[in-house]
Amino acid sequence: MQIADLCLSNRIAMAPMTRSRAAVDGTPTAIMADYYEQRATAGLIISEGVSISPQAQGFLNVPGIFTQNHVDGWRPITERIHRAGSRIIMQLWHVGRVAHPDNSFAGLSPVGASAIAFERTVNTATGLQRVPPTRALSDNEVWSTIDDYANAAEHAIAAGCDGVEIHAANGYLPAQFLHESTNQRIDEWGGTIEKRARFIIEAAKACAQAIGKHRVGVRLSPFSEFNGATSQNEADIYRYLIPALSELDLLYLHVVTSQVSGPKSVERVDGTDLPDVVGFVRPLWSGPLIVAGEYNGPSAEEELKAGRADVIAFGRDFIANPDLPARLANGYPLAERRPSDWYGSDERGYTDYRPWKL
Ligand SMILES: Cc1cc2nc3c(=O)[nH]c(=O)nc-3n(C[C@H](O)[C@H](O)[C@H](O)COP(=O)(O)O)c2cc1C
Numbered sequence: 001m002q003i004a005d006l007c008l009s010n011r012i013a014m015a016p017m018t019r020s021r022a023a024v025d026g027t028p029t030a031i032m033a034d035y036y037e038q039r040a041t042a043g044l045i046i047s048e049g050v051s052i053s054p055q056a057q058g059f060l061n062v063p064g065i066f067t068q069n070h071v072d073g074w075r076p077i078t079e080r081i082h083r084a085g086s087r088i089i090m091q092l093w094h095v096g097r098v099a100h101p102d103n104s105f106a107g108l109s110p111v112g113a114s115a116i117a118f119e120r121t122v123n124t125a126t127g128l129q130r131v132p133p134t135r136a137l138s139d140n141e142v143w144s145t146i147d148d149y150a151n152a153a154e155h156a157i158a159a160g161c162d163g164v165e166i167h168a169a170n171g172y173l174p175a176q177f178l179h180e181s182t183n184q185r186i187d188e189w190g191g192t193i194e195k196r197a198r199f200i201i202e203a204a205k206a207c208a209q210a211i212g213k214h215r216v217g218v219r220l221s222p223f224s225e226f227n228g229a230t231s232q233n234e235a236d237i238y239r240y241l242i243p244a245l246s247e248l249d250l251l252y253l254h255v256v257t258s259q260v261s262g263p264k265s266v267e268r269v270d271g272t273d274l275p276d277v278v279g280f281v282r283p284l285w286s287g288p289l290i291v292a293g294e295y296n297g298p299s300a301e302e303e304l305k306a307g308r309a310d311v312i313a314f315g316r317d318f319i320a321n322p323d324l325p326a327r328l329a330n331g332y333p334l335a336e337r338r339p340s341d342w343y344g345s346d347e348r349g350y351t352d353y354r355p356w357k358l
Helices: 030-038 068-083 139-158 173-178 193-211 234-246 277-284 297-305 316-320 324-330
Strands: 012-014 044-051 087-093 121-124 127-130 163-167 216-220 252-256 289-292 311-314
Touching: 012 324, 030 068, 068 087, 068 139, 087 139, 139 163, 139 193, 163 193, 173 193, 193 216, 193 234, 216 234, 234 252, 234 277, 252 277, 277 289, 297 311, 311 316
Parallel strands: 012 044, 012 311, 044 087, 087 163, 163 216, 216 252, 252 289, 289 311
Antiparallel strands: 121 127
8 A cells, every 4th residue: 555655565554542651751661662563564553642742741651752852762663663564653642721730741731722621630640630721822822833743743754753643633732723612712713614724734734844745644533522622513624624634735634433532432422323424534535544443354344445445543453452464364353452451551451462373
């Protein structure tokens, strides 16, 4: 599978997954290199969300990409992924209002498109804590945040990544700009669909200018209510945003279907009339399309054969099955999911899953 300059050995991607195994200052750890290398039979690896700045950080032990230490820490990871025959795209993450100062490298309070608090708790070193009020970014700060994306993209390339993915899904900062429930600005960054979509478009443009348009992908989660970023007319938003991104001729669009939009995805909402997200998105986007969300071998094959997607990303099954492509190809059984090991801690539930043995 060829997407732009990237030659992938198969159409399976490992979906971005926060695993909280970095050092507290965001420097990647040695076990992260083991973990990614074990999964490098995926045609493409999309990294866990990586903080683009101190302000972008909101969860414990998330890796960063804004210091030289971060770049040096990622280099062995990207080298080992490449040596094992895969490609690595770094997911650039700014959590916006979904943050607690205790989790921030610099003790910073959350910021967002508007001063609308995230009325929930996040996990911190001392347990679950309520998220404090959100401060709205000033116009200058919006532009400097966009610069942070571009700098992070340059750092990702310096660390040996093949490109970056802007995390604009699941209710984090870019999605907080996109949606009515989290953006009540009346300046150039809010008010209309075009203005609310501007942050994502400008961030994509800035990254494209920094590292080349064929090294920049975008992840979206249309119709998702994850982290409380929602709008009345979601379809209209994406009918504007996706063609606008399409015009930038980027590396790919990556879509998470609404059924599963993040770690909480496991909690499927019963009785909802879920739209066919992939069918909705495909005609709006002219480039390569990656889709994620509760795929298994047969449903992935069906999606590819029908031409509805170019690459299928697998999340949770890649955690317990480091050799997932071989298991799908040969019909081997899949190992059980153990959500209690997903975040934090050590190599348990991280690098101790074994490949299938006949
Ligand atoms: C432990 C865990 C961490 C995740 N972290 C991220 C993340 O950092 N960025 C992101 O875009 N999605 C994240 N997701 C969502 C996955 O990328 C994926 O969209 C979701 O798990 C659905 O795919 P699946 O059904 O194959 O697991 C995470 C999911 C899980 C289970």
